[in-house]
Amino acid sequence: MTGFNTNIYRFLIISSFITFIIVVLFGISQTLTYLNTDADRSSMLHLALNKEKLYVPKVTWKDTMNPGRSIEKQVMIDIEEDYLNAWYVSNIAYQDNKLEGVDNYYTTSALQNIHTIIQDNSSRDISIHSTTINHNLTLDFYSADGQLAIITDSDVKEYQYVYQEDNLLFEIEEKSDYQALMLLEDGYWRIRHLIKKENNRQDIHKKSNGYTKVIRYRIYVDNKEYQIKGINYYPQKTPWDMFGNDYDINLIKEDFDMIKAAGLNTIRIFVPYHAFGKEQVAIEQLKKLRQVLDEAKAHNLMAIVTLFDFYGDYSVLNWTLTHRHAEQIVSSLKDHKGILAWDIKNEPNLDFDSRGKENVVGWLKEMILQIKQYDPNHLITIGWSDVESSAILKEEVDIVSFHYYQDIDDFDDDFLELDIKIDKPLILQEFGLSSNWSFWNVFGATEKNQAEYHQQFQKKISEKKIHYLSWTLYDFKNVPSSVVGKLPWRKHKQKHFGFIDKHGKKKKSFKHISN
Amino acid sequence: MNRNRKHIVLVGFVLLFGIGIGIGSTFIIKVPEFSKATLKTTQKVFEAGDRIVLDFNLKNGVEALLFLKSSFGSTVISSTEGKFIIPNHFCKRRGVLSYILRQNSKILYKGSVIINAKSNSEIALQTYIGPPSIVAGGKDYTMHIVVPTDVYDNPLPDSTTVTFRHQFLDIEKEKDMYTKNLIAWKNIFSYNSSGKLQLSSEVSNTNSKESSVQIFPALPQDFQIFSSQEHKYADGNQIIEFTTEILKDEFDNLISDGTLVTFIIKNSKGILLQSRGTVVNGQATANMLHPDYKDSWEVKAFIHGVSESNTLHLSFKEVLKDFDVDISSDGRKIEVGPLLSYMKQLIPDGAVVKLEIYKQDRLIDTKVKTSLNGKVKFDLIEGFYSAGNYEFRVIALGVQKVLKNIIVQ
Structure with missing residues (x-):
């Protein structure tokens, strides 16, 4: 009987020792893993960002002829992506009245404009849910060093739902033109200037074949x-x-x-x-x-x-x-x-x-x-x-x-x-x-x-x-x-x-x- | 006449009928309630920073809401008298400010005003210049872009005059350009000499800071190379130095420091040797150790993909004709030397001596040693080399001696 008990104690001591060692080793390895994961070199260039698409209005490039420099296909894709992201993050910002993420797509001076509007809106509990349906881009200018681009975005159809304290005040559908000056900073095309322009063009409806x-x-x-x-x-x-x-x-x-x-x-x-x-x-x-x-x-x-x-x-x-x-x-x-x-x-x-x-x-x-x-x-x-x-x-x-x-x-x-x-x-x-x-x-x-x-x-x-x-x-x-x-x-x-x-x-x- | 009268009667009836329907339908159509507002403010165009008040004729006492949308965002303001004071930050932003008026859940008015950049204000010049370095020769250029803005950071309207200036050596130039699509810009082409290009711009008496662009020399021309050495002996010890002439581009500019020059050496066996040097003050140098046997070299230098040099022919004389080899009586200790150089001096330490050991015409081992005080000693240890008849070949500084029928005990 004593021998049986001793065996139990022996087993318990050994197994708890092994468990303890496993836990310690796991802890050390987790710490090391954590210390090694940060500052991945590719993250500096944000090449490996999660690219799941969340905002996909219809985008068409009408024209890229410009007096500065002919644009490369890849740069067009980059500009388009970052320009849409700028719209997306500002839409979120106006919805939640928070500035998170906006600074990636607007330069510091441009950000100031959004910041003041959000401050004002949030002080009066106004929240604006909005989206753009389509963008028709024209490249007005692309600089020789590839760091500055000016685009005109015409016939942008926007929907805006304006809420104050959860009451719907306005439901607005509007068509506008925009001109944006964008700068390539830290690998992001950021909006430096954005100007809303007048738009009086009529919608064109497609014709049915009558089937x-x-x-x-x-x-x-x-x-x-x-x-x-x-x-x-x-x-x-x-x-x-x-x-x-x-x-x-x-x-x-x-x-x-x-x-x-x-x-x-x-x-x-x-x-x-x-x-x-x-x-x-x-x-x-x-x-x-x-x-x-x-x-x-x-x-x-x-x-x-x-x-x-x-x-x-x-x-x-x-x-x-x-x-x-x-x-x-x-x-x-x-x-x-x-x-x-x-x-x-x-x-x-x-x-x-x-x-x-x-x-x-x-x-x-x-x-x-x-x-x-x-x-x-x-x-x-x-x-x-x-x-x-x-x-x-x-x-x-x-x-x-x-x-x-x-x-x-x-x-x-x-x-x-x-x-x-x-x-x-x-x-x-x-x-x-x-x-x-x-x-x-x-x-x-x-x-x-x-x-x-x-x-x-x-x-x-x-x-x-x-x-x-x-x-x-x-x-x-x-x-x-x-x-x-x-x-x-x-x-x-x-x-x-x-x-x-x-x-x-x-x-x-x-x-x-x-x- | 009769027919005419009939016509008149008919037309009369039709008219009466028409009026009847008209009156009938006006009774049916309800007169709409006061559902339209009118705008009292007549000004449609403002300057950034102006106080904008939109004044509507409205049913008083009931709160009305005005939705505002400008370049960067939207908001809603309210008023009970119909007088809407546009918030300051909306007044400061250039672009179309559109608005929609709503009262009692009805949209009463839609409109927009235009806000232009503030004229007669302090002007700021945002300058973008790139690329920051260009190549001499007038083909390459840098682009100078200026975005003139008003005090509220609004780009000035199209056709604003921007004066572009630049200075290079003793050249100073100036040209007026007009803004379009928010910017004015000018390409500045490089000159034939290298150096620093200074740029600035001006918009109605506001001047920018000075910016500079480096003009680097153009591509180097083909060039000459030279060699210098202490003596022409193949002692495997001295160093030969290769130098280029002063490298220049077609406009006589010194080539940039750091340009890599590769010297390729082909020896008499066709083996290629390589040495590299970078340009400092227009010249590149590279070194190479002398061969340790009689040889002749062809040397040529390249700046890869750009230019090349002439070919140098060099020959190296042998340092010795013969040397002594002593073999001990048991044939297991082989002493080579003294190895004497061209002036009968002991060859500097480190000369390579090779011993090839043959048994029954078969190479069984090669031993390589370097000289110390002009001598090299080889030991054939018993356990490795059994007793018998051997042939030794000793090779040093390009000279080979064959020793046959050596009995090793």
Whole structure:
């Protein structure tokens, strides 16, 4: 027994000694590592700065001819980058009323100007959230020693949201010209002088090729009137993740065959913002989207493509990231014959409370202009989640979309009211009933109820000749938490909206998928 | 006539109908409430530092807000009487100051004023000159840029006259230029001689400080080289010195100190030797040790990629014809020397002597030693060199002696 105890003590002493040594060695090595990490030679030239792009307004160089010296491509890139950074850091400075980082991109004397304004603003609790949408640069002068450059930046579109004590005072969209004198100091191109100039030029709008158009209440595709009979589509196995790893064009083809055979002519699909690569759209994803659209076209189906799915940050400073996202997708598909409309965002009115209505609406408004600029050929709509919201931005969109999950008996009145208010084509973009009746959910609708619901709705639709897209083709086995949250009863409901059940069998409602 | 009358009646009806609709529609259109403000201030153009007050006709007593945006940033000010005093720091900044008036959450007025740089104020001259050094000859130039600013650091308007001056040796020049795109600038080309160029500028009686730009000599011309040595013997001990002539560019300027000159030496075996020197006061020198055997050299100097020299031919005489080699009776101790130089003096310490050991016509070892007091001793230790018949070759200062059939015990 004593021997056993001695062994325990021996073991404890030895192991605690070893642990102690390990801790000491680790401490010494950490200290040495820390002492060795600083003052990396490359940091003097700030060559290895983290270059993740945070501010990407559209920049075009109009002209670099100047009397001083011809400019090198690399210097142009440097000037452009630092000039944009100057805008970015000053935007942040005016938003937070803090000067951090600003001194990298403004010389000491120029910084003084920003400093006084910020002092004044912060003393009165004014905060300005702003962004620039585009910059058109002309090089006026570049010095022989490559240390001084003067650029003119014309037609700069700026958005500014002015808050005082969190109350929105102004929401301003302005176009100006600027001239900047920049100096190369410590490897940064810094603004030395900045002068705002007058700008009275008109916006130039791109002309549509007329492939899709709206004349009063009617939609025309290729000069023929088009009545939307459609469905919101996700493949059964990959709901809310259509273009992910399990993407399978063959399954999608089969689904399109079925949709066409059911007498429908339109699908609505969703492009997730993050999964598509945010401001740097992944080429493979874009290829998949094009493949789906090609396939839809081959099946004589038109697509309403909903962008910015799962996007939720409408803050002014980050708008430009979404603009680049839209630019890459939309401009590469601007001549696609399978697209009927770009739906900018699904149910953005649900974000009003959390993100501020003015931010969301401002973002949508500018996004409409952005998309029109890159693709004037397709229609634009916004997928509002209810009838009340759908009048927002009705002048800006081409067709007005709304979703209807309320009581079917109120539909006639709601629709009539909307029809009076809006003189553009109205799209019933989502409607449906979940057949989620089960032992645990006795108040849920049965498949029979669902069939009756669709039958009734189709009757109303054909009476009033409403453009419609129902929700949705399939029942789903899994619904991601990001869609309706984690609550199981919500998820459960979302799984049973389909016309086809999870075993691939057509439900009773399938008979009423179209009229 | 009848037809005319019909026309008149018709036109009358149409007119009546039109007026009827007009009146009808005016009843329908609501007269808008007082939703527009008017600006009482008529001045649109100001000078930096002026007091700017924007006075609007407004419903009194209700707070109105004015958003201001200038070159560097924006702000909001408020007033209840419609009289807005623009903050000082906005008044001082050149550029367009745009503003938007809002009252009761309605935008009532949008406009802008122009603020120019302050005239008749103290002027500051920001000067940028570069590159700071240029090459003589009139092809290279430096750029002199001046940004004249007012007392509030606003660049003066276009077409401000800037006088550029520069002085070089006994040349003094002056030229007026006009600002455009915020700056006035002038290129100053180098002169034929090297030296210091002084620059200055002036805007309406305000003078800048003096700045200077160095004019460096242009590229050196081809040149001559010389050698000097104590004697012509290949003793492996003396040093030969190579010098260039005074290096000059095409305009007779001394070449800059520090220019690297490389001397390349090719010996009779075709081996290349190299020595370098930098230019000091126009001349570069480089040294090289004498060979330790009879040899002839070709020497040529280069400034890489720029210019080259003539070729020097040098020959070195052998210092000795023969030397003694003593071998001990057991054949294991070999003493070379005394090695005598050209005046029969002992050769300076450090001359290389090589012993090649052959056994049955096969080289089995080479020993190299340097001389001490004119002598070199080799020991063949028993354990390494077994007894037998050997052949020794001794090589010193280019002379080789062959000793055959040496019996080592």
